[in-house]
Amino acid sequence: MRRLVSGNEACAEAALRAGIRFFGGYPITPSTEIAELMAEELPRVGGVFIQMEDEIASIMAIIGASAAGVPSMTATSGPGFSLMQEGIGYAAMTEVAVVVVNVMRGGPATGLPTKGSQADFQQARWGTHGDHPVVALTPRGVQECFTLTLRAVEISQRLRVPVILLMDEFIGHMREIVSFPEKVEVYHRQKPRVAPSEYIHYAPDNNYNAPYASFGEGYAIHFSGLNHRSDGFPINDAPTIRWNNERLRAKIEDNLAYLEDNYVDDDPDADTLIVAFGSAARSAYEAKLLTDKPIAYIRALTVWPFPDATVRRLAKGRKRVVVPEMNEGQLAREVERCIGTDTELVSVTRNDGSMLTPKEVLEALR
Amino acid sequence: MASLKELSKRTEGLVGGHRACAGCAASTAIRQILLAAGDKPTVTGICTGCMEVVTTIFPYTAWNVNLVHNAFENSAATVSGMEAAYRALKRKGKIDAEIQFIAFGGDGGTYDIGLQSLSGAIERRHKMLYVCYDNEAYMNTGYQRSSATPYCAHTTTSPAGTKIPGKPQKRKDLTEIIIAHEPAYAAQATPGYYMDLIRKVEKALAADGPSFINVLSPCVPGWGYPLDQTMNISKLAVETLFWPIYEWQDGKYKINIKPREPKPLVDFLKLQARFRHLLKPGNEHLLEELQAEVNRRWEVLLRKEQATNG
Numbered sequence: 001m002r003r004l005v006s007g008n009e010a011c012a013e014a015a016l017r018a019g020i021r022f023f024g025g026y027p028i029t030p031s032t033e034i035a036e037l038m039a040e041e042l043p044r045v046g047g048v049f050i051q052m053e054d055e056i057a058s059i060m061a062i063i064g065a066s067a068a069g070v071p072s073m074t075a076t077s078g079p080g081f082s083l084m085q086e087g088i089g090y091a092a093m094t095e096v097a098v099v100v101v102n103v104m105r106g107g108p109a110t111g112l113p114t115k116g117s118q119a120d121f122q123q124a125r126w127g128t129h130g131d132h133p134v135v136a137l138t139p140r141g142v143q144e145c146f147t148l149t150l151r152a153v154e155i156s157q158r159l160r161v162p163v164i165l166l167m168d169e170f171i172g173h174m175r176e177i178v179s180f181p182e183k184v185e186v187y188h189r190q191k192p193r194v195a196p197s198e199y200i201h202y203a204p205d206n207n208y209n210a211p212y213a214s215f216g217e218g219y220a221i222h223f224s225g226l227n228h229r230s231d232g233f234p235i236n237d238a239p240t241i242r243w244n245n246e247r248l249r250a251k252i253e254d255n256l257a258y259l260e261d262n263y264v265d266d267d268p269d270a271d272t273l274i275v276a277f278g279s280a281a282r283s284a285y286e287a288k289l290l291t292d293k294p295i296a297y298i299r300a301l302t303v304w305p306f307p308d309a310t311v312r313r314l315a316k317g318r319k320r321v322v323v324p325e326m327n328e329g330q331l332a333r334e335v336e337r338c339i340g341t342d343t344e345l346v347s348v349t350r351n352d353g354s355m356l357t358p359k360e361v362l363e364a365l366r
Numbered sequence: 367m368a369s370l371k372e373l374s375k376r377t378e379g380l381v382g383g384h385r386a387c388a389g390c391a392a393s394t395a396i397r398q399i400l401l402a403a404g405d406k407p408t409v410t411g412i413c414t415g416c417m418e419v420v421t422t423i424f425p426y427t428a429w430n431v432n433l434v435h436n437a438f439e440n441s442a443a444t445v446s447g448m449e450a451a452y453r454a455l456k457r458k459g460k461i462d463a464e465i466q467f468i469a470f471g472g473d474g475g476t477y478d479i480g481l482q483s484l485s486g487a488i489e490r491r492h493k494m495l496y497v498c499y500d501n502e503a504y505m506n507t508g509y510q511r512s513s514a515t516p517y518c519a520h521t522t523t524s525p526a527g528t529k530i531p532g533k534p535q536k537r538k539d540l541t542e543i544i545i546a547h548e549p550a551y552a553a554q555a556t557p558g559y560y561m562d563l564i565r566k567v568e569k570a571l572a573a574d575g576p577s578f579i580n581v582l583s584p585c586v587p588g589w590g591y592p593l594d595q596t597m598n599i600s601k602l603a604v605e606t607l608f609w610p611i612y613e614w615q616d617g618k619y620k621i622n623i624k625p626r627e628p629k630p631l632v633d634f635l636k637l638q639a640r641f642r643h644l645l646k647p648g649n650e651h652l653l654e655e656l657q658a659e660v661n662r663r664w665e666v667l668l669r670k671e672q673a674t675n676g
Contacts, residue, residue, distance in 0.1 A: 026479070027507035027523070036510070039523040043530070051511055051523045054439060054479035079414075079437055110414055110437060 001180045007145040007171040008075075010178050011101060012037035014149035015073050017184045020099070021047035022072040024061030026054055026080060029113040030169040031103035034075035055080035059087030062098045066091075067223065069189075069214030071153060075101035077169075078111055081120060082127070088162050089128030090225045092248065095202065095212075097156035097163075097189070101149070104168040106353045115353030116169030118278055119327035124164045125304050132245070133252035135259060136164040136304035138278040142176035148301065154187045155259065158209055159251055166303065168326075170279045170355055192219060202230045202244075207251045208258070252305055261301040262310055270296040271319040272365060275311055275335050277303050280356045284324045287361035295365065311338040320344035324361045327351050367565050373401050377430060379408065384428035385420040389593030391583035391600055392417050392499040395557040396470065399497055399579075400431060402567035408432070408466045409448060413441035413480060415472035416506045417499060438475050442496055443483035445469040449492045466571050467494035473514035474504045477540050488547040488576040495570045495577045498540065501585040509588045513538040516608075517659065518652055519640045526643040531652055536659065541580045545614045550575030553613035556582040558600030562611060562622055573615070582609045590639025599637060606634040607664045612671070619671040628664075631657045 005013070012034045015023075023042060025035040039049040048065075052058040055076055062072035076084060081102045091098050104120045106112025120127075124136040135155055137148045145167060156163040190211035192199050199219045201212060213219035222232030227244055229235045252259065265288070273296040276284040281299040288295045298314055300307050311334075315321050321339055323332040323346065332347035339345065348364045350356040368376075379400020386393040396417060400408065411434045412418045418435050421428040436444040445467050455461040469487075471480050476498040484496055503521050504510040511521040517536045520526040524533035545552050550573035555563040563581065570577035584591070584599045591599060603609035606629045612621040632653060635641040644652050 027474075027504045027510040029507055032507045032510065036508075036522040040525055043527075049523070053481070053513065110435070 001182075002177050003180065004175050005142060005178050006033065006173055006175050007139070007142045007167055008033040008103065008173065009037060010142050010145040011075070011149045011165070011167065011172075012041070013180070014146045015099070015153065016041055016045060016047075018150045018153035019071045019186045019188070020073045020153060021045070022062060022065035022070045023047070023049045023074065024052050024058045024065065024072070025049075025074050026052055026058050026076065028055075028077045028080045030105055030116075030172050031075045031077045031080075031101065033172070034101060034103070055083035056087065059084040059091070059098070059100065063087060063091050063094070063096050066096045066098050067094075067215050069217070071097070071157060073099040073101065073153070075103065077103045077105045077113075078107045078120065079109070081123065085128040088134075088164070089130055089132075091162040092128070092132050092134065093130075093225050093227070094223055095160045097160045099149070099152045099156050099163050099165060101165045101167060103172040104166060106351070112353040114169065116171070116279065116355070117326050117351065117353065118166075118168060118280060119330070119351065120166065121277075121303065121325070121327060122330045122333075124166055132248045134164065134304050135159070135161055135252065135302070136166050137261070137301060138166045138303050139171060139301070140278055140281050140299065141171060142174060143178050144301070145171060146178055146180070150184060151261075157187050157189050159207065159255060160189070160210060160212060161251065164304075166278065168279055191217070196220060200230050201232050202228070202247065204230065204247065208255055256305060259302050259305060260307050260310065262307055263299040263301065264310070264314070265297040266314065267294040267296050269294040272296065273298065273315050273318050273321045274361075275300075275321055275323050275331065276325065277301075277331065280325050283356045283358045284322075284361050286358035287324075287365055290358060290362055291365050293365065306334050308338050311335060315339040315343050318343055320346055322346045322348060322361070322364050324348040324356055324364070326356050367561075367568055368402065368404070370561070373564065376401050376405060379403065379429070379431045380421065381428050381430055383426065385423055386416070387586050387593070389586040389596040390416075391557050391585065391596050392472070392501060393420070394596075395499055395563065395581045395583055396497075398557060398560055398563050399468070399567050402564040403466055403468065403571060406466050407463050408468060409445075410434070410468045410470060411436065411441045411445040411448070412470040413472070413475040414438045414506070415475050416501070417470060417472065419506055439479040439483055441469045441471045441475060441480060441483070442487040445494050446483075446487045446490065446492045449494050467492070469494055469496045471496070471498055472505070473498060473500040473502060474512045476500070477513045477538055481543075484544075485547065488544065488549050488578070491575050493575055495567070495579065498578070498580045499583045500580055501583045501588060502537075503585075503588055505585050505588045514540065517656060518644055520643060521640070531649065532640070532643065539663075541578075544578045544580075547576075548617075549578055551577035551613070551615050552579070554580045554582070554609065554611050556600045556603060556609055556611060558597045559604065559611060559623065566613060569613070569615070588640070590642075591637045595637060599634065602629065602634040602637070605629045606631045607660050608634050610664060610667055612667065618674045619667070620675075621667060621671050631660050
């Protein structure tokens with residue numbers, strides 16, 4: 001079925017169809033419509049919407065609900081995303097499946113509440129303290145708000161990790177035709193197959209499709225934000241700390257093939273590669289179509305983990321890489337890390353609350 | 367207390383030309399509060415919310431006093447810092463002026479996300495007045511429920527329908543929470559009783575320590591009533607006992623208006639779209655519950671006044 005909807009509406013609809021049955025949230029422009037829709041729709045499907053007293057409480061509530069076995073989500077924007085950082089780290093450490101939607105607006109601080117940006121790209125990766133991998137997805141338009149919300153829920157459940165969906169104001173409030181599938185495949189987390197006495201909550205091998213117990217199912221779970229051993233009890237010894245850090249890392253690195261998701265439009269004659277994501281990629285691709293030169297193009301749908309190997313492969317032997325984005329050059333840093341010194345990096349940035357235009361990208365392609 | 371005549375001669379702290387909705391009570395209240403603050407140097411802070419947004423649209427400001435806008439949860443904390451720095455400079459003899467500090471926040475920024483920073487500011491005894499303009503929901507983002515939203519009110523995140531009758535929970539009694547901190551002064555007010563509000567601001571600013579005024583501020587688009595009814599609704603809130611105006615100082619309660627014959631609560635509710643569903647047949651029990659709750663809280667308040675003035 002095809003319908004004209006906004007990005008925020010597509011996100012809420014996907015969340016409901018992906019099996020999200022708990023939403024803890026707090027009003028913030030430009031994400032509020034997601035919470036409003038969830039408040040309206042969740043009670044109809046037996047789910048729960050709670051408006052929390054702030055964003056710290058919102059993320060902690062969805063962590064609690066997810067630990068109790070219910071697929072859970074929140075949606076916010078810049079200032080709220082900043083307040084949620086501690087909770088995102090907590091979800092990573094305790095390995096809880098949650099989806100955090102950040103409809104990006106201009107910052108820092110209150111910034112530009114009603115205007116879009118891509119300036120939380122690096123915050124999604126490094127916003128919470130400590131060092132651990134994260135997963136973040138970025139839609140280019142309203143259709144992908146739908147598909148990537150589905151995928152965010154699935155990844156969070158399969159890997160039991162927090163997954164961040166980096167939308168932005170342009171897409172959140174933009175209306176486009178979306179094809180809604182008749183049926184959506186939903187992954188349900190596996191239940192433990194062992195007796196409670198045998199159960200290990202952080203079993204060394206359970207990285208993908210892990211069976212794990214929820215609270216209230218008869219399994220003893222020690223749950224804490226402290227670094228811990230496989231049964232969840234806090235530890236301080238170096239080998240166990242290394243084991244746990246490695247476990248969090250391996251969970252993402254061992255599943256790169258599953259996580260990586262790029263749109264690639266290569267051209268063997270091209271001496272220029274464009275690397276982009278999200279709404280800036282719309283203008284970047286438009287520019288590619290407008291120029292008569294051959295241009296290779298990659299758009300990352302999964303931005304974290306960053307597609308290092310693919311960008312490296314596509315950039316190899318090329319004269320230059322053009323990186324259009326709506327911040328001060330955060331994606332350019334990642335790309336620079338991946339390409340050799342023989343390739344020129346051209347950073348095209350716009351950070352004033354307005355969409356980057358195809359013309360601006362086109363100028364860089366000249 | 368300053369008379370109306372005296373007030374009319376003072377410099378306005380919040381001037382016209384801002385973009386508040388026609389009939390906005392919160393902007394009227396802030397204007398009255400800053401008039402009451404007088405011509406002494408006044409430093410104000412405000413958190414994100416309607417009043418911040420509508421009064422500071424670049425390149426204009428409606429504020430004739432110093433104003434710091436900080437994030438949603440931070441009005442009390444930011445003004446705490448300014449007040450503490452001012453005390454230190456004063457102690458060292460680097461500043462002579464007598465400066466008054468006023469922090470503003472809406473009910474979202476006060477009852478919910480900013481409660482921690484307000485509680486901390488009062489506990490540390492900063493000499494500042496905190497004013498909550500309470501319009502009973504998140505109006506800036508389009509009418510979501512807050513913990514100040516009354517029982518059964520329709521909002522976009524507590525939509526009235528078959529599952530819930532509007533907000534399923536009762537309102538948090540913030541003024542009582544603040545009184546539990548034993549501030550230097552605390553009160554409830556509403557701009558319909560403007561001289562009462564003026565007097566309370568004067569008392570609050572004269573008090574030696576932290577003070578708090580909770581100002582019920584009817585909201586035209588959020589509550590859904592004709593825009594010429596703001597002051598009428600503001601008064602009705604008091605006359606129906608929905609919003610008693612009272613004050614607390616030195617351990618004593620004083621109720622400022624005791625309606626001889628309180629009007630039925632429905633007189634207040636029926637003018638507002640957010641309560642419209644309550645008037646439909648089958649919802650009589652909800653009206654009764656709301657009336658009973660208002661009566662119960664009034665009785666408790668009367669007993670508190672009696673107990674602390676005996």
